[in-house]
Amino acid sequence: MTNFAAKIKSLTQKLPNKCINIMEVCGTHTMAIASSGIKTILPKNISLLSGPGCPVCVTPTPIIDSAIELAKKGHIIVTFGDMLRVPGSSSSLEKEKSNGCDIKIVYSCLDTIEIAKKNPKKEVIFVGVGFETTSPTIAATVKIAKNENIKNFSVIPAFKVIPPAMKVILEQKKVRIDGFLLPGHVSTIIGSKPYKFITEKYRIPSVITGFEPSDVLEGISLILKQIISKNPRIEIQYKRVVKETGNPFAVKLLYSVFEETDSQWRGIGVIKDSGLKFRKEYEQFDALRKFKLKIKPAKESTKCLCGKILTGIAKPHQCGYFGKKCTPTNPIGPCMVSSEGTCAAYYKYGQ
Ligand code: SF4
Numbered sequence: 602m603t604n605f606a607a608k609i610k611s612l613t614q615k616l617p618n619k620c621i622n623i624m625e626v627c628g629t630h631t632m633a634i635a636s637s638g639i640k641t642i643l644p645k646n647i648s649l650l651s652g653p654g655c656p657v658c659v660t661p662t663p664i665i666d667s668a669i670e671l672a673k674k675g676h677i678i679v680t681f682g683d684m685l686r687v688p689g690s691s692s693s694l695e696k697e698k699s700n701g702c703d704i705k706i707v708y709s710c711l712d713t714i715e716i717a718k719k720n721p722k723k724e725v726i727f728v729g730v731g732f733e734t735t736s737p738t739i740a741a742t743v744k745i746a747k748n749e750n751i752k753n754f755s756v757i758p759a760f761k762v763i764p765p766a767m768k769v770i771l772e773q774k775k776v777r778i779d780g781f782l783l784p785g786h787v788s789t790i791i792g793s794k795p796y797k798f799i800t801e802k803y804r805i806p807s808v809i810t811g812f813e814p815s816d817v818l819e820g821i822s823l824i825l826k827q828i829i830s831k832n833p834r835i836e837i838q839y840k841r842v843v844k845e846t847g848n849p850f851a852v853k854l855l856y857s858v859f860e861e862t863d864s865q866w867r868g869i870g871v872i873k874d875s876g877l878k879f880r881k882e883y884e885q886f887d888a889l890r891k892f893k894l895k896i897k898p899a900k901e902s903t904k905c906l907c908g909k910i911l912t913g914i915a916k917p918h919q920c921g922y923f924g925k926k927c928t929p930t931n932p933i934g935p936c937m938v939s940s941e942g943t944c945a946a947y948y949k950y951g952q
Pocket residue numbers: 628629654655656657658683939940941942
């Protein structure tokens with residue numbers, strides 16, 4: 602870690618008057634940076650900004666509201682633990698669970714199949730959040746359900762894909778970004794090619810980075826080298842896990858069940874081709890279609906800055922609620938709920 606810190610220091614001396622904004626796109630990076638105190642050892646002219654890479658944070662309120670609506674009708678709702686406390690318009694899955702709704706937490710979507718088999722008289726609905734890292738497993742689960750003719754299982758599709766969100770950040774021009782630490786896990790699946798537009802069109806140095814503190818520091822030093830050499834490209838620091846071609850098997854599996862669609866991101870709005878919907882052959886597993894759910898406009902707190910935080914425009918302490926009305930035990934926005942949300946990371950590690 603100290604070697605990389607020294608390298609970063611000597612590289613920044615070649616850029617003395619320039620303030621460098623580097624965005625870590627992924628929530629896991631945000632937490633790794635906060636918990637390891639990386640910001641405290643970086644030169645003052647390097648600023649790290651958080652990006653939109655936590656699926657819990659970007660899941661819009663109407664998805665939570667729809668899951669709550671189905672739970673209140675007596676159906677079984679299955680979800681990842683992080684989703685439980687995310688606020689909907691007027692309640693959360695956690696509150697409804699304590700009110701007696703049947704809401705179950707799983708670590709893998711595959712467990713939903715077992716729950717459906719054990720409860721043949723009930724509808725079992727999985728809240729499908731996640732990026733390219735988790736959605737192939739959900740596609741595999743849907744395939745199993747189809748092969749086994751399981752009729753009481755469905756998924757609320759709220760998946761997101763990362764590259765289109767990065768385009769929005771690059772187009773907004775409200776904050777200058779000089780480099781990206783690209784997500785390690787997502788890239789394991791999609792590889793490095795889908796990010797090519799970042800360097801080809803926008804000329805922003807980008808490095809796919811791992812999650813150890815030394816990975817992050819090496820990622821930053823590689824970005825600085827690209828800035829100095831004026832040679833922006835997509836580099837892979839996390840070579841022990843990520844290949845340029847990604848995991849073509851997982852990508853094929855994913856797109857055999859889902860296809861791209863426009864999708865709403867909490868606090869950001871609708872982003873073209875940034876979500877996944879069921880292909881026709883698998884539509885019977887689409888909970889929105891099965892239960893004729895209408896996604897209504899969301900009621901979101903106007904004072905919560907999550908949208909700005911997820912696009913690098915604001916930092917948590919700029920939000921009037923931060924640490925006062927909004928804390929991890931009483932979150933107002935999703936950035937404080939998720940274990941890898943930016944506000945939660947800043948609150949926990951005091952930045
Ligand atoms: S908080 Fe949960 S959902 Fe968000 S990035 Fe981390 S693991 Fe994924």
